[in-house]
Amino acid sequence: MPFREIIPFAVTNSENKILEKLNPQQLEAVTYTDGPLLILAGAGSGKTRVLTHKIAYLHTKFDVPLHNILAVTFTNKAAKEMVARVENLVGVSLENKQNRWVLTFHALANKILQRHADRLGYDKGFVVYDSNDQQSLIKKIMSDLDIDNKNTKPNAVLGAISEAKNKLISPEKYEQGSFFREVVSKVYVEYQKQLVRNNAMDFDDLLLNLLALLRDNEDILKKFQQQFQFVLVDEYQDINLPQYMVCYLLAAEHKRLFVVGDIDQNIYSWRGANLQNILNFEKDFPQAKVILLEQNYRSTSTILNISNQLIKHNKVRKEKNLWTENEVGEKAMLYIANNEYDEAEHVATNIQRLLSEKISPKEVAVLYRTNSMSRVLEQVLTQYNIKYRVYGGFRFYERKEIKDILAYLRLVQNEKDDVALMRIINVPSRKIGKITLQKLIDEAAEKNVHIIDVITEDSAHSLKIFKEVITDLTIAHREKNLPISKLIELIMQKTGYKEWLKTEDSQEAITRLENIEELIVATQESEYTLEEFLSLSALMSQQDEDVPEEETVTLMTFHSAKGLEFDFVFLCGFEENVLPHSQSVDIPEELEEERRLCYVGFTRARKRLFISVASHRTAFYADSRPHDISRFFYELPVENHISIQVSRKLNQFNHIITALREDYLPDIVMNAKVLNSNKNVDREVMDDKIFFDYCEGDVVKSAVFGEGVIVKTIGQGKGISLQIRFRNETKLILPKYGKLEKVR
């Protein structure tokens, strides 16, 4: 029976508040309750709004208790925001975490499993292993199995195992077929065994175990199916197979599964997110209703047109037509820089200009494809005195000292946690070296017990002391029921960690102490049990940390920008082999993902887009290499949408300019000094190759061939060609085409 017929209510005032200001499609999406619903929500079309209003609507109109509504997101940040917005709408606090079911997939799994893990053979207080813990366990296993970790890298093995897990392939069913897969297969079996032995789950296990729990325990499944009368899922395009199955199972009873997603914003398929789940929604749920949210409230029509044109080139998608009533706004700017420093200076000067126009730095974001690109930007922004914050770098909970303290806490809570023990048995130094530890590991493996168990009366003094400390802490925790902050202080004291850092007396040690102090303060306010705190800290990322609201510009990767929006967005490195990334250009599916990534970048901007290209870029070890403009450029509407500007440091024979000028000449604004290059040549232009006085015997450096000596010069000025002897070969080079630097 359709849900709305069960409990008809009159329209109330609060309901009005919830439903007003929604457009017709949003209204339909919010009020539809009859069955499975797929909401295809374009960028900036009010997807979070629909989700939160839907929860509020169900609660207010039908009196559905909030704990009967499950809302799943991918990030803590999204969950947090959703909670805040629902609270605001219904005027009720969702404070009670027991009854709050607006959370991430992993938090959902953790919450259910902490209650029922015994059904799967785990103890109650299992711990969650983060990627660092995973890595150390894999390394330990590979060393146990005598696998050479030079040729087979632990990280690659871990990746393969995770991939298998996401495809629901168990260790037993893992197909071998190659040397690498053989290794993975062996490690996988052992890895899984040891996780269970350590009473630990990795991120993938959380989902797999939740799935197993629901699949194999009718009573538990029924209980949650009945509890969750409504299941809402955010970012459905990013869902993987286990997540999909969890949703399917939980919603099987009431069939009220409401999912929101945007195929064009799937950028995590390399982590197991599978577009098929959203593409097949209507097949999986034949009675499903589909609603398209196509009105964009975020960006200018210029930005939207550019984005739409780009994403049209993808084959794997569902056609939609994102439109807006917003104004046309300013044209996007495409800046062609000489190199990455030039690019960064362009970014910095433009930010400076924006800030001088009283624009808040919080409304400015600088996006790039790879983290390594942030270095030059940071350097130049610092020079320009522009305050910035790099989003996504190190997580607080990933700092060494924090992980050490957490490892102690974990050991106190679960002495089976061998990975935690291995981490801190010699931190601070107790003169327990690799050899000693390896002996313990081997002995434990032999007797099939945990490392701590093989430390006995007969063990070395240092080992006994260590075990004693852990036992003391455990007793203190169990019997005195200490709050976590007090327990951390006790750990600092008893383990000598505090003493160790204090005697070190370096700036680094001081920072570490401060970080631990911060952790103590943070835990003072929480009422979590140790168990809850530990799983929570593993499921936390830096995006969730409460960073004091500062007036700074934001730097981040395209990936981390998803879900955010800014008035002004700078997209750096709009180049072949950067965006699309070199490792994606040959694979059609990955190329489409790169295009989606670019689309995500574009659609972050509300008011104006600044795109930049560096005609030369230094990557890692290599010399500065010529880069071509991204193929995506040729997919954009340039006329009326993009104004192209060229750095004064470039000459008109630059490879990018030559490639572009026929088509785009009218749009290109070359710097006057370059166009009038014969007069008034300034230093920057002098530095550039075509005005160079080349002589025989000069040593020059080519980006492609390295250093060489000029053997012969032919011609003069711009048209000069040079015969150059490089290390292994002699080449005829026309300096106007390739980058050539004078060495001496």
Added chain:
DNA sequence: ACACTGTGAGTTTTT
């Protein structure tokens, strides 16, 4: 046990 040196590898990363 620890410090030093040489080698190799280096997209993206919601949890």
Added chain:
DNA sequence: CTCACAGTGT
């Protein structure tokens, strides 16, 4: 180039 780690030397 720069970081991480394995291997060597004291």
